Amino acid sequence: MAWHRKILRVNLTQGTCTAEPLNMEWAQQYLGQRGLATKYFCEEVDPKVDPLSPENKLIYATGPLTGTMASTGGRYSVVTKGALTGAIACSNSGGYFGAELRFAGWDMIIFEGRSPQPVYLHIEDDKAELLPAENFIWGKSVWDTEALIKQRHQDPLMRVSCIGKAGENGVLFAAIVNDLHRAAGRSGVGAVMGSKNLKAVAVRGTKGVGNIHDPKAFFAAVNAAKKVLHDNPVTGQGLPKYGTQVLMNVINEIGASPTRNHRDVQFEGASKISAEAMHEKRPTDGKTHLVTNQACFGCTIACGRISRIDETHFSVRTSPQYWGANGGLEYEAAWAFGNANGVDDLEALQFCNLLCNEHGIDPISMGATVGAVMELYEIGALSKEEIGFEAPFGSAEALIKLVKMTAEGEGFGKIVGLGSKRLTEKYGHPELSMSVKGQEFPAYDGRALQGMGLEYATSNRGACHLRGYMVASEVLGIPYKTDPQATEGKPELLKAFQDATAVVDSSGLCVFTTFAWGLPDIQAQIQAACEGDWSLEKLNLVGERIWNLEREFNLKAGFTAKDDTLPPRLLKEGCKTGPQKGAVSRIDIMMPKYYEVRGWDANGVPTPETRARLGL
Amino acid sequence: MLKSLYINPEKCTGCLQCEMACSYEHEGVFNISKSRIKVFDFHHEGRKVPYTCTQCAEAWCLHACPVEAIRLDADTGAKMVYDNICVGCKVCTIACPFGTINYNGDTGKVMKCDLCGGDPACANACPTGAITYVDANWTGLDKMRMWAHKTDTQPRA
Numbered sequence: 001m002a003w004h005r006k007i008l009r010v011n012l013t014q015g016t017c018t019a020e021p022l023n024m025e026w027a028q029q030y031l032g033q034r035g036l037a038t039k040y041f042c043e044e045v046d047p048k049v050d051p052l053s054p055e056n057k058l059i060y061a062t063g064p065l066t067g068t069m070a071s072t073g074g075r076y077s078v079v080t081k082g083a084l085t086g087a088i089a090c091s092n093s094g095g096y097f098g099a100e101l102r103f104a105g106w107d108m109i110i111f112e113g114r115s116p117q118p119v120y121l122h123i124e125d126d127k128a129e130l131l132p133a134e135n136f137i138w139g140k141s142v143w144d145t146e147a148l149i150k151q152r153h154q155d156p157l158m159r160v161s162c163i164g165k166a167g168e169n170g171v172l173f174a175a176i177v178n179d180l181h182r183a184a185g186r187s188g189v190g191a192v193m194g195s196k197n198l199k200a201v202a203v204r205g206t207k208g209v210g211n212i213h214d215p216k217a218f219f220a221a222v223n224a225a226k227k228v229l230h231d232n233p234v235t236g237q238g239l240p241k242y243g244t245q246v247l248m249n250v251i252n253e254i255g256a257s258p259t260r261n262h263r264d265v266q267f268e269g270a271s272k273i274s275a276e277a278m279h280e281k282r283p284t285d286g287k288t289h290l291v292t293n294q295a296c297f298g299c300t301i302a303c304g305r306i307s308r309i310d311e312t313h314f315s316v317r318t319s320p321q322y323w324g325a326n327g328g329l330e331y332e333a334a335w336a337f338g339n340a341n342g343v344d345d346l347e348a349l350q351f352c353n354l355l356c357n358e359h360g361i362d363p364i365s366m367g368a369t370v371g372a373v374m375e376l377y378e379i380g381a382l383s384k385e386e387i388g389f390e391a392p393f394g395s396a397e398a399l400i401k402l403v404k405m406t407a408e409g410e411g412f413g414k415i416v417g418l419g420s421k422r423l424t425e426k427y428g429h430p431e432l433s434m435s436v437k438g439q440e441f442p443a444y445d446g447r448a449l450q451g452m453g454l455e456y457a458t459s460n461r462g463a464c465h466l467r468g469y470m471v472a473s474e475v476l477g478i479p480y481k482t483d484p485q486a487t488e489g490k491p492e493l494l495k496a497f498q499d500a501t502a503v504v505d506s507s508g509l510c511v512f513t514t515f516a517w518g519l520p521d522i523q524a525q526i527q528a529a530c531e532g533d534w535s536l537e538k539l540n541l542v543g544e545r546i547w548n549l550e551r552e553f554n555l556k557a558g559f560t561a562k563d564d565t566l567p568p569r570l571l572k573e574g575c576k577t578g579p580q581k582g583a584v585s586r587i588d589i590m591m592p593k594y595y596e597v598r599g600w601d602a603n604g605v606p607t608p609e610t611r612a613r614l615g616l
Numbered sequence: 617m618l619k620s621l622y623i624n625p626e627k628c629t630g631c632l633q634c635e636m637a638c639s640y641e642h643e644g645v646f647n648i649s650k651s652r653i654k655v656f657d658f659h660h661e662g663r664k665v666p667y668t669c670t671q672c673a674e675a676w677c678l679h680a681c682p683v684e685a686i687r688l689d690a691d692t693g694a695k696m697v698y699d700n701i702c703v704g705c706k707v708c709t710i711a712c713p714f715g716t717i718n719y720n721g722d723t724g725k726v727m728k729c730d731l732c733g734g735d736p737a738c739a740n741a742c743p744t745g746a747i748t749y750v751d752a753n754w755t756g757l758d759k760m761r762m763w764a765h766k767t768d769t770q771p772r773a
């Protein structure tokens with residue numbers, strides 16, 4: 001049966017922790033994690049709620065494969081109404097925390113209300129209690145919080161998921177970080193947690209996951225799927241050796257690497273901040289930037305980076321706490337601090353990455369918002385006086401200062417912490433926010449890759465690459481190659497990607513497996529682990545149901561078809577260089593078709609037939 | 617041929633597949649808190665080190681046990697805990713210099729690596745080859761081969 005069938009409801013206002021049975025009817029319709037948590041959320045929360053009010057809820061959810069031997073089966077998601085976007089938010093994280101929550105016997109935690117004082121949740125198997133965080137971990141960094149909690153409870157095996165200063169200070173793109181450098185990163189889930197006066201969730205589980213429906217079939221499916229990952233060149237070699245940073249040079253070469261706030265699509269400094277550069281010996285100390293790769297719980301890919309910053313670099317010369325091995329740059333973070341700002345100093349980017357982990361910040365929105373600041377500065381809309389220093393594109397010093405000020409909530413950093421949409425509006429240039437539904441783009445250009453443009457415009461949580469990774473097809477040829485500029489067939493393919501991804505995100509597995517796995521590989525593992533029918537047909541339907549449920553939440557929250565768009569720059573200014581030169585996004589052609597294949601009317605609203613077919 | 621577990625920490629990624637395989641083999645659940653092998657994370661060195669019983673020839677635990685609950689499995693060389701004899705006195709956990717035999721509060725017995733009867737689940741599960749099950753007399757063979765490869769005795773032209 002795989003689910004523990006048990007969820008924890010934490011009422012922060014009243015300070016109570018209550019166990020509840022999991023709604024198994026919903027589990028059969030929404031599987032787990034993203035889907036199931038979204039179902040609970042939509043049933044319990046008014047879509048019009050202010051994200052930072054006590055009426056918003058915050059759900060930590062695992063999937064039925066979390067904490068099993070299925071490769072990458074260690075994920076959990078945080079579902080809430082996003083502080084940055086006002087749309088449904090669902091941020092997924094790896095590391096070890098999710099599995100530990102399952103080992104303690106819980107499928108999900110629902111936080112509601114707001115605690116009168118800062119607190120943290122302590123879970124030891126069945127026992128769950130809220131403990132005071134004031135004069136202890138409130139105000140502390142992510143790293144100190146984890147160390148202090150382990151020390152107080154005298155338990156080095158405990159796993160901690162928490163916010164840093166950014167979440168406490170209301171940075172609208174604050175993240176929730178677990179295991180020091182794994183994050184439920186996007187949409188401001190950390191700001192919601194902070195608004196609830198909830199600092200951390202600390203878990204120790206000794207019960208394990210034992211209720212596998214058909215163990216023999218499960219091990220057969222798991223072992224076969226592990227072999228597929230091992231034999232695939234991307235998951236078996238590329239990702240372990242280079243991490244997601246393997247993409248830096250590839251995406252730049254095909255002219256799809258947004259640079260300097262999307263003014264350009266190729267970055268001349270890309271090779272200096274690439275995966276290959278992380279493997280080279282530094283002239284200063286003769287060491288490589290990269291120390292080793294690292295896996296999340298249960299993962300046989302191991303894409304994670306462990307890096308060592310250059311101790312002689314100006315950013316950390318006098319700060320030994322940043323020396324030594326620590327969480328390293330993955331592609332999105334390297335891009336957001338690098339390409340988006342025209343900064344080609346690898347060590348500076350790593351320092352920004354460390355700051356984001358330390359203080360609980362989404363590096364994508366952080367870097368991209370700095371990109372907007374730099375453009376506003378260059379066109380004269382933001383002065384040196386307002387910022388406090390000069391902030392031209394390419395300045396590593398300005399980049400680092402802006403990240404620090406944002407984390408600390410100091411001076412101009414307070415405005416940066418509102419994200420690029422609010423910031424550019426404030427300075428009279430909303431068109432310079434490179435975002436959709438308030439959330440900043442990640443590292444692929446929506447003009448250069450038409451399918452990605454459509455993906456961004458339709459993503460339920462605002463601009464995001466992880467909702468239907470069209471790069472796989474348009475660049476890497478997975479499952480088959482499509483022309484990046486073609487518009488025909490893209491809406492259909494995108495729908496399939498979005499639905500399948502919703503299933504992966506609801507299972508407990510990592511979406512990076514889909515470089516190698518098709519839905520059948522995943523289906524076999526789910527079917528063996530879980531009771532009930534989990535055929536391919538049903539899984540596709542589950543994915544589509546989740547997508548439409550999220551869509552309906554957003555529509556009720558006030559979003560309309562008008563919000564399914566891209567910034568004017570992507571619609572009007574052609575790519576300046578590279579193989580996609582001249583291209584603008586053609587979502588105008590693709591969107592009607594997309595609505596049609598989705599079974600939505602011309603206003604982007606699911607038709608009654610679609611709703612009935614999906615059982616909504 | 618007697619075999620033994622051979623661990624190469626350099627290859628370990630910290631995925632904990634070994635710990636899950638171990639707990640499932642022995643307890644029928646995925647539960648790393650019941651694993652006989654543990655992977656240690658030396659975070660600021662960027663090192664992960666899997667660690668378990670080395671099956672000492674003159675095993676401290678076996679000699680310390682007052683009720684002879686720990687015995688040699690002649691086929692595998694494993695020092696086995698017999699749960700039906702173990703009284704949970706924990707003397708063996710004090711005697712073992714390496715800490716690789718531990719008390720299990722749920723059963724009231726001690727638990728340690730038993731080499732899974734000669735087919736260790738951890739080595740089978742490990743995706744990186746950090747744990748292998750090799751000829752006990754030649755655990756150094758791979759290292760010897762590596763160094764042999766580096767040895768250059770040919771005169772230079």
Ligand code: SF4
Pocket residue numbers: 072094095294295296297299300301302303304510511512513
């Ligand atoms: S592929 Fe990477 S992110 Fe995904 S589970 Fe493995 S190590 Fe974690």
Ligand code: SF4
Pocket residue numbers: 627628629630631632633634635655664666741742743744745746747
């Ligand atoms: S299975 Fe192998 S790589 Fe994974 S933690 Fe264990 S020893 Fe390390």
